[in-house]
Amino acid sequence: MEKMSAQAASWRQRFHLMPPRGLMNDPNGLVWFDGAYHVFYQWHGDSCRHGLKSWGHYASPDLVNWRSLPPALTPEHDYESHGCYSGSALVDGDDLLLLYTGNVRLGNGERASYQCLARSTDGVRFAKRGPVLSAPPSGFTQHFRDPKVWREGDDYFMVMGAQTVQEQGTVLLYRSDTPSSWHLVGDLLPVRDNGYMCECPDFFRLNGMDMLLFCPQGRQPEGNRFQNRYPSGYVAGRADLATATFEHDAFDELDRGFDFYAPQTMLDPGGRRILFGWMGLPEEEETPTVDDGWSHCLTLPRVLEWREGRLWQQPPVELQALRGPVVAHGRHSLDGELSLPGLVGECFELECEIEPGEASRCGIDVRAGGDAFTRIEFDSANATLRLDRRASGTGASGVRTSPPLGRERLRLRVFVDCSSIEIFVNDGEQVFTARIYPPAGAEAIRFFSAGAAVLNEVRFWSMACARESAAGLEIAA
Template identity: 45%
Template sequence: MTNTDSHLRIKAYEEVEKHKEIVNQDPYRLHYHIMPPVGLLNDPNGFIHYKGKYHLFYQWMPFKTGHGAKFWGHVSTEDFVHWTEEEIALTPSEWYEKNGCYSGSAIEHNGKMYVFYTGNVKDEKGNRETYQCLAVSEDGVYFEKLGPVVTLPQEYTPHFRDPKVWEQDDTFYMVVGAQTLEKKGAVALLSSKNLTDWKYEGDLAGGGKGSLSDFGYMFECPDFFPLGEKDILIISPQGLCADGMKYRNVYQSGYVIGKFDRKNKTYEHGQFEELDRGFDFYAPQTTEDDQGRRLLFAWMSVPDQNEQDHPTVDYRWLHNMTIPRELMLVGEKLYQVPVKELEELRNGGYYSQEMTLNNEITEIEGINGKAIELKMKDILLQQGWFEMSIHGAARMVFSNGVFTLERKSYVDGTVENRQCLLDRLHSLHIYIDTSSIEIFINEGEEVFTTRFYPSKSEPSITFGASKTCSFTIEKWDLKKVF
């Protein structure tokens, strides 16, 4: 550990202690979502199941609620309910990362954890250099930095970042989010036999090829993995224009499905689909655990989207992760469901009822609370609309094949919405946590994720229908674990 590294760690921990009291006074502090102890959190990094524990690293700026020279924060768990705050994993202490240890991934090899990340460097004029770097750990907590292992291929601008590494058929592969010299988004592919010497193989996707050939000006946070008989590429493209109900956020996150030809290093794939239809979802990262599950975390926000208007800024913290989700391939679509371990968050307060609404809006006795799980199944709506309002600050509506999520903007209080098409609505699985909502529709066919900031005086949840709507509803109170 260098003197610079030690100094940065001490300063970060001092910042946590200095502001711990005011952070914990925030009524919008979440109960069961990963948050920064102070400052700003963004992309999930290095998500891995290693030596019996799930490790999640994250982009962290401890000194302010804005962006800057990022650290890697680190939490671990065995069950996705009880979490341990680990030592800071990476600090921006070396010349090749002095403006931030940016996003990356982790892989196990010979019992060690190898983390790959982007070292960000800027000069006085704001010109950028990026280096794909490696650090190695014997225990998943303390890391030795080995420095840059990938130089920037001449085909790309310095917007070249977020390496994701995996092993397949005795070869290691890396995908990196990139921008071509023609300012088109791309995913670069590299290969290696030893994790330190990397060969550039060309574009895996985008950059003038296939359905992603002219699809925004930058692809961030690529993730590539097999699922069933297919190979999935997840990307976060920047520069897409809104198209009806699609691409309504500043930047998007989604996936394509195809088949990777390892011999020729090519990938034929279909059309881009968004992973989440809500307001706040970006930079997802996955891992496979020892049960063979493909699991996902994402940042519950979007870059460059009115960040300093969040009311949590007054309490010196900003942003959080989604709950962990399992991915499943159903036909040609990715489904997402909450991991089963989250059932252990249930803390009493159970309520169940069969309900029929007839041209009314009403509360249901026992269905309330600020940190709860709701399940609605066997929803039958033959005509008209169904709605659900949460704490007077968010509202879901299903009408004429369109599902809409509305919320009151935390910027100016106006009502804004996100939407998707559904053939029918038969179930809802909803996690509410003081200032976040995650909605899983039809066993994960569609997902909406959002932050929201309800008034303290509006704790009610109401249900309504313009004609007749019947369903069974279950509710649980959820533990506070953070």
Template identity: 40%
Template structure:
């Protein structure tokens, strides 16, 4: 195809003005399955959060987006900005395929501020005769009207010894040195993280991060390396881990290892790999640090499981999670919603409690936040249900003290994905939960953030669930607070 015809085809397919106008027409989101405090688009497929950064007094949140359909094709970047995670500017198309380098998709990457400019780095995807050619490219954010200006290719292809599954750059700075961390696959089909260092004459391969995970999946996606006062943390999403009874139960996982990285040898001495989320719908998170806070956004969804999401019939798929603030303690990440999310609360909480009972119920609002502590008393097994009584559906969380196992059971729902997830959770005398329930997206934080779980439920009718607590013996005490929540406030100005 001649260059002129090639350019014209892309200009027609990815007309930013037309796509942005269609997005504006889609807000406010009206369908009963559209969430109000989770970032979603009125059409198309959303996946990995990208380029999350702080610039000019705002958080900039980019994300993978196919505005042309609900397939994993035509990957672009969308963009929103917010100062407080509650008030947002409307999303716009930010970055899209436009030349031979990224004609098959603008894949994931990161954002950072350089000389007062918000820079982006991303993977260009190009395929010819089913042969993939990845390249890493810089771009500069020009504002929501113009989008991102594409700049130079800084890494032209994968290094020797690795396959073309080489992508998702993020920036890492330490001891005055600047690196890019990329997810990679060796020719032996083992997942790895690779470092490139910025030198005077360009980006040079520094080498592979030497972890203690020599055989840990066939590909590592979306790596981020942070150096925190408590230690170094490598976040990544390994593909190809075999499911076990209490871990690695999704198709693909997302987690981290924490320890100490020696930049001279690139040896990383670390503890166990921990999953960041135990729910059904969480993958490819992006983590970044700003003014001493470590924040995370995840993709609420799961690749290659699109048939489990009934919103596809309505023309859209997937969400981003709420933001989470992370803390590293003794080699373990604890997570919680940031303080800003309290602004979603509508007025004073409804306080509820019970004692010496084996069952308890509390009606929930259409969108709710619940803080709950259950003292076990005589009970050995406790169940917490989102009970959609009118439709006969139920989402159950159950905890068994003897085995210290939490179970997520979605078998009681009629639409969407089902299944069961189990994980270990230490709870000595009481079970503590913080539950955020949106229209379909639910996020739960256990034992003050020691674990988290994200999942979707799609009730067959537009009804509010009741929170039902039951046990196999008398509970010591139930204490709870429930807030009705509002949604994001979108401003087109």
């Protein structure tokens, strides 16, 4: 790998999964198999532009210490001539199955999509079995991809992202008694309000509720909602898989930040539903790290819970193993700007609680230095939280805003890596994810308020994981 500039090297992540080189996008095939978590991902190793995709592969026994494995799928056959696109994994007896989309460009502006199967006995080397679904059903275009499979009893089920011939997005449900022969059950989203294409569907049950995650490309913004060009979210309700009928509530976003797409989940041995997302967006290629040969990363793992009528997301307890010694501070009055001893760094976890009190606004600046800072700000008048990265550094801009929150207390858990921020608000009621590219040396943390507020207990940990055990380790693949 070519030598990086000092600035770009400082943007390589320490505790997020990222590519050894080239472009990373969708997480694929999330699964617990043979004593390890497996995370596959879309990877174009020869370029930082979207192109001929393979499946990169990481594995971990504990969601903390990851090792890079050889690519699981690379384009070899006519049915995947232009890329092994997104899909999922399924444990089938002693074997691990991958179902994925084989992408074919036909040379006349048209495309063909094949849903393909590969099988492994060791979770590392996969034997391709070819297409198991060679065409979309009548009434749908070749924008037909991203199979997510699961098993219930003796039946296999699969959801597929799809587009009607009227160019409306939806999700189709398939069923089978074998993973190599599929039959359409029906359309899970027949009432159209999902843009022109639904990508990356994921169906599961959580705390008695049926959940469908998907990415409706082309959905229009609604006030502060769906501000990203490509939103990502979920509907929840009651599904009848025998008839593909799904009574559900309104679509809601999974993440209020700038850089979140293509989430996928897995069930772990303890029964937790764990999600990873791509910390990027489709067609976003000119990230500041491109000149140094890499682009994008994945989010931290998140444990999902359904309660109080919505999805809550929290980092798993295992991530505490990444913490260095704690720096703790007790209660402080806050009126103006406040810096606390020992709170400085480029990679850290920060927990705090703020009582806005009489303040019209209050919050935290992180990765601050010179004119640069990334701002987390509570607006008391509207009871909303804003992530403001207009001064974050190279290539970053814009503001994202939460829906209304409680006004009495604001609990924040903030993870900052070398070029990202993830904010878990009020125990995971809302989440903000964004890439940031601060200048070297921007490591200060400061609290602020306009008016009298109270900063309750603050806890801070440097995330000083060793490079040889970090996800960002540069491994030749």
